[in-house]
Amino acid sequence: MTDSAEIAVEDVPHPIDTEYDTGRDNITPFGLDIHNPVFVISGLSIIAFVLVTLMFQKEATEFFGWLRPFLTSTFDWFFLGAANIFVVFCIFLMVSPMGKIRLGGADAKPDYGYMGWFAMLFAAGMGIGLMFFGVSEPMSHFASSMGGTNIENGVRTDWAPLGAAKASAEAARNLGMAATIFHWALHPWAIYAVLALALAFFTYNRGLPLTLRSAFYPLLGERVWGWWGHMIDTMAVFATLFGLATSLGFGTEQALAGMNFLFGWSTGNGAKVLLIAVITGLALISVVRGLDGGVKVLSEINIVMAALLLLFVIIVGPTATIFETMWAGGVAYVQEIIPLSMPFGREDANFSQGWTSFYWAWWISWSPFVGMFIARVSRGRTVREFIFCVIVIPTIVCVLWMGAFGGTAIAQVIADAAAPVKSAALELKLFQMLMPLPLSTLTSILGILLVLVFFITSSDSGSLVIDTITAGGKTDAPVSQRIFWCTFEGIVAATLLLVGGSGALTALQAMAVSTGFPFTIVLLAMCVSLYIGLRQTAKES
Numbered sequence: 001m002t003d004s005a006e007i008a009v010e011d012v013p014h015p016i017d018t019e020y021d022t023g024r025d026n027i028t029p030f031g032l033d034i035h036n037p038v039f040v041i042s043g044l045s046i047i048a049f050v051l052v053t054l055m056f057q058k059e060a061t062e063f064f065g066w067l068r069p070f071l072t073s074t075f076d077w078f079f080l081g082a083a084n085i086f087v088v089f090c091i092f093l094m095v096s097p098m099g100k101i102r103l104g105g106a107d108a109k110p111d112y113g114y115m116g117w118f119a120m121l122f123a124a125g126m127g128i129g130l131m132f133f134g135v136s137e138p139m140s141h142f143a144s145s146m147g148g149t150n151i152e153n154g155v156r157t158d159w160a161p162l163g164a165a166k167a168s169a170e171a172a173r174n175l176g177m178a179a180t181i182f183h184w185a186l187h188p189w190a191i192y193a194v195l196a197l198a199l200a201f202f203t204y205n206r207g208l209p210l211t212l213r214s215a216f217y218p219l220l221g222e223r224v225w226g227w228w229g230h231m232i233d234t235m236a237v238f239a240t241l242f243g244l245a246t247s248l249g250f251g252t253e254q255a256l257a258g259m260n261f262l263f264g265w266s267t268g269n270g271a272k273v274l275l276i277a278v279i280t281g282l283a284l285i286s287v288v289r290g291l292d293g294g295v296k297v298l299s300e301i302n303i304v305m306a307a308l309l310l311l312f313v314i315i316v317g318p319t320a321t322i323f324e325t326m327w328a329g330g331v332a333y334v335q336e337i338i339p340l341s342m343p344f345g346r347e348d349a350n351f352s353q354g355w356t357s358f359y360w361a362w363w364i365s366w367s368p369f370v371g372m373f374i375a376r377v378s379r380g381r382t383v384r385e386f387i388f389c390v391i392v393i394p395t396i397v398c399v400l401w402m403g404a405f406g407g408t409a410i411a412q413v414i415a416d417a418a419a420p421v422k423s424a425a426l427e428l429k430l431f432q433m434l435m436p437l438p439l440s441t442l443t444s445i446l447g448i449l450l451v452l453v454f455f456i457t458s459s460d461s462g463s464l465v466i467d468t469i470t471a472g473g474k475t476d477a478p479v480s481q482r483i484f485w486c487t488f489e490g491i492v493a494a495t496l497l498l499v500g501g502s503g504a505l506t507a508l509q510a511m512a513v514s515t516g517f518p519f520t521i522v523l524l525a526m527c528v529s530l531y532i533g534l535r536q537t538a539k540e541s
Helices: 038-055 057-074 076-095 114-125 127-143 169-184 186-204 212-225 227-263 269-316 319-341 349-376 383-415 426-434 440-470 479-540
Strands: none
Touching: 038 057, 038 227, 038 440, 038 479, 057 076, 057 349, 057 479, 076 186, 076 319, 076 349, 076 383, 076 479, 114 269, 114 383, 127 169, 127 227, 127 383, 127 426, 127 440, 169 186, 169 319, 169 349, 169 383, 186 212, 186 349, 186 383, 186 479, 212 227, 212 479, 227 269, 227 349, 227 426, 227 440, 227 479, 269 319, 269 383, 269 440, 269 479, 319 383, 349 440, 349 479, 383 426, 426 440, 440 479
């Protein structure tokens, strides 16, 4: 047993002199390949959570209603400060000499081309989120937490953005877009990048198993194979499952709202359970087909459909206004990123606590899932290329997407204060925005299909990631284990939606925040560990 204080840079293992048996603690009952005790603890805990929540629905509803606001209001400074650290750390790695290190060694070649790589990044990283919040969040910031609701002679009279006394409708739009981009650009993708880079580096350059504990070898030494490692991996399973359930819940609410809007279909509990069951069944088919035959194919299909919908809105919508919104919103984001990032001195507590704290906790709870998935498909990239593509390019796409969808909706409201998109529920705003445009029924159906396919790819790739963690880093564990996790992802999402009732999304968000809080500490420690490993490799090259 090695004391962590004695772990020096030179002690980080190399694949050429150390072999790690990913099955050292595995047991194989009934043909399974289980990493004991991570699978057992996490699996039984999830089953117990579902049963207890369903047995005590009233108490669970009250608890979820209290949990999210408590965590986001009490620890907003912690979430905001940590996210800022992740951004600065990624920028430092990208511009430092460590940026030239190649994941997998100097001669490694990328496993996937840019098209397939980017498609999988977006499908796993924020597919459902962009569909749900692409219209609703810019509208929300424009009209409430960072915007106002009253316009007199083109000037908003009930909003003081960042200390200003009044703001024109145009300024309100630009700052609303800046706030939206802030939640979907550099900060969340820096969170993903830190974990993904750490896993990829210690797996491909140091020969360690593809699991969370491996990233802590410089800090914990051989203790990563004991209970310290078990706790890290188990925490990652909880964070992944509840973070994923939150996104699946958003997707379910939006898809059902769209179906009800177009065809009058029910949006009740039975419909929610049925939709989750159908989509989970389709995800199981993708799970059986594997990464290349399932997730990769669906991700590429989805990226094409998303691009078509984006181009359609830009072309038939208020094109000049959309491009103006993209540019002005992007500029406002650059100008306001520091004030928006500050955890102290904000007059608008609703924004920092109700929006930003939740978002950062949600992204962090998703980071084991997205980070491990990105690591699996990123062998052969340099650190600099990896960070640039994982952070900067998604930021650009975010500006385009939010500018097109959010900009179109805001333009409709500015032109007509009674526009339906203004008062529509969050999950319905996308479809209300599309209604005034040509071919609205067809594009709304396309939007529903996008949500559903993102749903499938998220569930599929999430089950692959959880299975890898609970199998001790193995990527070829029996398919039956992936089926187990894929099934329970759907069950957890359905449970939280049912128990939450009218506050279903609050219940989902509460669980994402509760797992994101402790995992923030894990990610901060991971930055230190990753720096130690990269510094050694940079010295040797």
